[in-house]
Amino acid sequence: MTTALLGVGVGGSRPIAIGAAHLLARHPTIATENIPRRRIPDELARLEAALARARRHLEQVRAQIPTGTPVHIAEFIDAHLLMLTDSALVDATRALIRERAVNAGWALQMQRDTLVEIFDRMDDPYLRTRRDDVDHVVRQIQLFLDDDPPHATPADADLGGCVLVARDLTPADVILLRQRGAAAFVTERGGPMSHTAILARSLDIPTVVGVHNATHLLRTGELLVVNAETGTVLASADQAILDHYRQRLASSEQRRSRLRRLLRKPSTSRDGVPVVLLANLDLASDVAAARANGASGVGLYRTEFLYLNRNGPPDEEEHLATYLGIIRALDGIPLTIRTLDLGLDKPAPGLTPGLTDSNAATANPALGLRAIRLCLKEPALFVPQLRAVLRASAAGPVRMLVPMVTSIAEIETVLGLVNETRRTLRRQGLPYDPLMPLGAMIEVPAAALTAAAIARRLDFLSIGTNDLIQYTLAIDRSDDSVSYLYEPLHPAVLRLIRYILAAAAESRTPVGMCGEMAGDPRYTRVLLGLGLRELSMQPGSLLEVKDVIRRCNIGALTDSMEHMTTHLDDLAPAQILETLATAGDA
Ligand code: PEP
Ligand code: MG
Secondary structure, three states: OOEEEEOEEEOOOOOEEEEEEEEOOOOOOOOOOEOOHHHHHHHHHHHHHHHHHHHHHHHHHHHOOOOOOOHHHHHHHHHHHHHOOOOOOHHHHHHHHHHHOEOHHHHHHHHHHHHHHHHHOOOOHHHHHHHHHHHHHHHHHHHHHOOOOOOOOOOOOOOOOOEEEEOOOOHHHHHHHHHOOOOEEEEOOOOOOOHHHHHHHHOOOOEEEOOOOHHHHOOOOOEEEEEOOOOEEEEOOOHHHHHHHHHHHHHHHHHHHHHHHHOOOOOEOOOOOEOEEEEEEOOHHHHHHHHHOOOOOEEEEEHHHHHOOOOOOOOHHHHHHHHHHHHHHHOOOOEEEEOOOOEOOEOOOOOOOOOOOOOOOOOOHHHOOOHHHHHHHOHHHHHHHHHHHHHHOOOOOEEEEEOOOOOHHHHHHHHHHHHHHHHHHHHOOOOOOOOOOEEEEEOOHHHHHOHHHHHHHOOEEEEOHHHHHHHHHOOOOOOHHHHHHOOOOOHHHHHHHHHHHHHHHHOOOOEEEOOHHHHOHHHHHHHHHHOOOEEEEOHHHHHHHHHHHHHOOHHHHHHHHHHHHOOHHHOOHHHHHHHHHOOOOO
16 A cells, blocks of 8 residues: 655655665664663673674675675675674673673774774775774664664665665765765655755755654665655555656656757746846756756855865865866856855864764754854865955856855955955965955845845845745754745745845845745746846756746736735735736736
8 A cells, every 4th residue: 555754845857756765774872871780791692682683684785795796895795794703893892881881882882982083093095994884883783782673774785766765864965875876865854945955956856854754664675756846755656656656757857858948048038028047056066957957157156065075174276176167167157156154054074163063953053153154263264265266266257155144244354354365366476356246145134134235345145045034934944843834935035035125226236046945936926026137046947947937027027026015914825926827928
């Protein structure tokens, strides 16, 4: 019988996937417990049982390796098997249980920390791999200490076409799992506006987040239908349902090919108003998708992804080389580089103190030291990026965008730093564009309400609706339990957008939008009616949004929106959409 699990869908231009479930190993919960001395023999026996189960599991995996598989895969498993008998791991753990009277999970963790610290002090890349082996093996044993059978995932398992089911995924996980061929993601935690979700959407991977108990209810190997449009995951679907979704997959491919015909058509409304469509990039490699979908520039390059999955920050030369690569690929169309926005749900080891530990949730990172706040506190982190952005501006049209601004004082400090950096570069004879436009993200209500003063000091503004909605409606964007309150058409949000546009108009400062709202074709008419003429989005949405723009009459949308603003508080989101649905269409 078909089972349906509900979560929150993370749209994208390919919302549906059908594939075998692959459960990611659960992270074991490690109870840190001192035990009475009389329980020591029991705890030692638990450890032995877990070791035996882990060994059996690895032997089974080894036996299943198809003939013809590269030999190092079997060696990898052999190494793990050996480690299960390694005295540095196992004997030392037994000794800790005996001498310190602690439970097996904790003893293992303490021994793991000791070993990892030793490996960390070594520079040899091979030994670093061994450090990861220690982690994997310890995690395996800890999972087998649990009473529930684990869903273990060998790090080299082939994920091609699989639906990854996990308790939670970080943006770094998404990147790595995508590289390993995952076709869709289902997670128990996370909201649809978390950076993990945005990344999944921009990689066009159907994703459903907030599916409670997914790792308990789903089994590795069973066929799943993931529908990121409705936020549903179907297991054991019967043939009729599978046929229906296969049909939908085929017709969405057809729609994509119809949309491709718009590629060379102008992004202009029926009444002749041009709208600039730009792409958001998370990774430098996304630039290919931006070009392939006809972007007329990049409105947001999230450089923080350069800092993930590594031990230290990139230096100036690495920043510069990355930017130059993108500029070359853009071939003369503009690149907007957003300076580092680390913090929130994108902690990076060693760079975001207090955010990488398990207390991150209580530290309230959304209101903490993130983005420009972190950069101004740590000039050693910020200045190399500033220098690289300025130097890149000598090679092509570059704009610099500052995230999370909340006050004029921050803008003044950034302007001061930029001027100082320009002077240094001049002294060093390094070229840069003295007219490189400098802009701010308007993504905090305080910035929205002081937009006129911010606009007077800068060259452009970009509205970040993901955060603006989070802060205006007091909804943690990564918390699925409040995602039902995330409403882009809330009157407070629409008023703030109008306010920003009017405030910037006083100094004729251009305003674009780069939050997810800009790339959602359901809201295109609303945004055009409010007065936006520059929208930046993940590349997969560009043609969908262009399709809407080309069908509508912006003059009529502006009139309808104007009319609605007098009684916005009385209008449900559906009424707003309905009123605009056909305004001015042919
Ligand atoms: C936003 O907040 O709308 C935005 C575009 O920035 P990010 O999603 O990276 O926080
Ligand atoms: Mg933001």
